Amino acid sequence: MLDDRKLDVLRAIVEDYVATHEPVGSKTLVDRHNLGVSPATVRNDMAALEEEGYITQPHTSAGRIPTDAGYRLFVDKLSTVKTLSIAEKKAITSFLAGAVDLDDVVRRTVRLLAQITRQVAIVQYPSLNRSSVRHIEVVTMGARRLLLVLITSNGRVEQRIVEHPHDVDEQLIADLRSRLNTVLAGQRLTDATTSLAGVPELFAPGDRALVASIVTTLLEAFTDEVGEQRIAVGGAANLTRYGDDFERNVKPVLEALEEHVILLRLLGEATNPTTLTVRIGHENPFEELATTSVVATGYGSKSEALATLGIVGPTHMDYPSTMGAVRAVARYVSQILADS
Amino acid sequence: MLDDRKLDVLRAIVEDYVATHEPVGSKTLVDRHNLGVSPATVRNDMAALEEEGYITQPHTSAGRIPTDAGYRLFVDKLSTVKTLSIAEKKAITSFLAGAVDLDDVVRRTVRLLAQITRQVAIVQYPSLNRSSVRHIEVVTMGARRLLLVLITSNGRVEQRIVEHPHDVDEQLIADLRSRLNTVLAGQRLTDATTSLAGVPELFAPGDRALVASIVTTLLEAFTDEVGEQRIAVGGAANLTRYGDDFERNVKPVLEALEEHVILLRLLGEATNPTTLTVRIGHENPFEELATTSVVATGYGSKSEALATLGIVGPTHMDYPSTMGAVRAVARYVSQILADS
DNA sequence: CCTTGGCACTCGAAAGTTCCGAGTGCCAGT
């Protein structure tokens, strides 16, 4: 039904449309891409492609543009992910190498991804699901306030403030600090609940109320973190290149960028860093983003994804380059994180 | 030159134009606002106002719109900052009260500000300039890596990783931790340089290289932080309400939002929380943002501003309401921070 | 049987035209 030449024509249409953002007709197509046939032949092929639902006409007498299905076929069968140039790779590593801490890695990654793809970039912070407790610090802040600091194995730091009714003995704090660390050090965050259960009983009855409230806050911090899933976004200015029809294309994306819950659903499950997820137009779970595609992948260790990163852009994006960039960035970030 | 009625007319023009976004003529003006005079009289006044540069005509036969100077006069002399309703105030306090840590306060503030002003909100993280060292933690991460955690008096936590060539003795770490805390506790970040200078000499010659590198990293963290000035941004989706002329109005703002250095200059110096800074159109330091106004103010303690927050929006915004909202949010955030 | 040149046809976009009325400035009258 769809022989090789028809597929060639589809590929040419996609490439042309992505480059020009204008419906492409049979004449221009044979001019620009050297398919060895006449416009009339191409017309027949186009009719077949339209029949199959891969391309469509915006209005009766105009060229064709790819449908979501057309892009899908293009991505799956007709294109190969473009690898970056050596210069680009170098730029990536050197840009990421300057990061001073985990937050900085994420910030730099977003910026980088936005710059090289020229799209809106989204990076999920590494999840704490798999991480464990490195250290817990308890510090007094004024007479009746304590600051809890949680340091996790992947370098993330969380803090919580605990208020308490009476003044607290420094000795008690020191005691608490050492006990918490003994009990929790090396524990998975998800396992901490059981370990913490017995802690209050180790203290004198008069102190138990305070200790219990600290333990509760700590547990909250653990579960919050496991669930919360922070996200960084960048490159929103690239939305201005979407072309016109601002209301339909740009506004929904801007709105989605504000809602991290939506972004998480867009990014989808963290995949293995070698697998790219591409969601084209209506394939993504939000109707308002029907003219928008998502290219995402996991990052983290080779075997196990820590979190997801990706880009959001118009369906008529340059998939091979974008996919190459996303994949490359994910790899290099994984490398940086593995090193540190 | 400009009697009271002319000023009334200017006020009416600004209010009308802000409400409708359409040039306003003498007839409609008299209809909507009950100035007790005829359109002809208003026309004369308008001619005078135009002469003085407060209003202008987009084209010969259209109504007038305020110039930047017109808005300036309106803000300075013709309007009073609108106070929020009790319901709004309650909503603010309850929304901010749920914050779990400093980062969360900032995130919530941005969101809140964006929502009630329906503009793009910008919040600078509290500066460390005035803050002091609460605690320093040194934790081993694997055999050859140390994590430094700096906790400041205003609850901010910074982290740095230090690599080192040989394995490190736990005893040395404990020693280092206690000495650093002894030397630094309560010190202003800006004063820390001198205090830290003598620290390496307190250790055995063999350990001094390591200690020195830690001290250096710590100092870097101090100065970085004092200089860096992090920023949170939200409500970009409100840009879609700018009206058309996307390229001229929206694009530059989106671009500015990516550049935190630019945002800092836009926000300007932190002022006392009771003083609002309003920068209208060309008054702000970037030509591309000539159609954009900034409303900002400091927040922090009553006497001393910690940092700045504000909004960015089109020059034709509702200044009284916006200013009221910005001021109210700044006050409530200050209160929250003072409490914690 | 697939390909091609030819041809009549379609229809959106761009350019041109007309029309309307909100808005203006000015002046004479109260």
Next chain:
DNA sequence: ACTGGCACTCGGAACTTTCGAGTGCCAAGG
């Protein structure tokens, strides 16, 4: 000093015309 009246301006909306890229179909040719 204010007002009603009046001639004038000119941008925007609505309509018309023109243009040409693009199409589908068909008959002829390898």
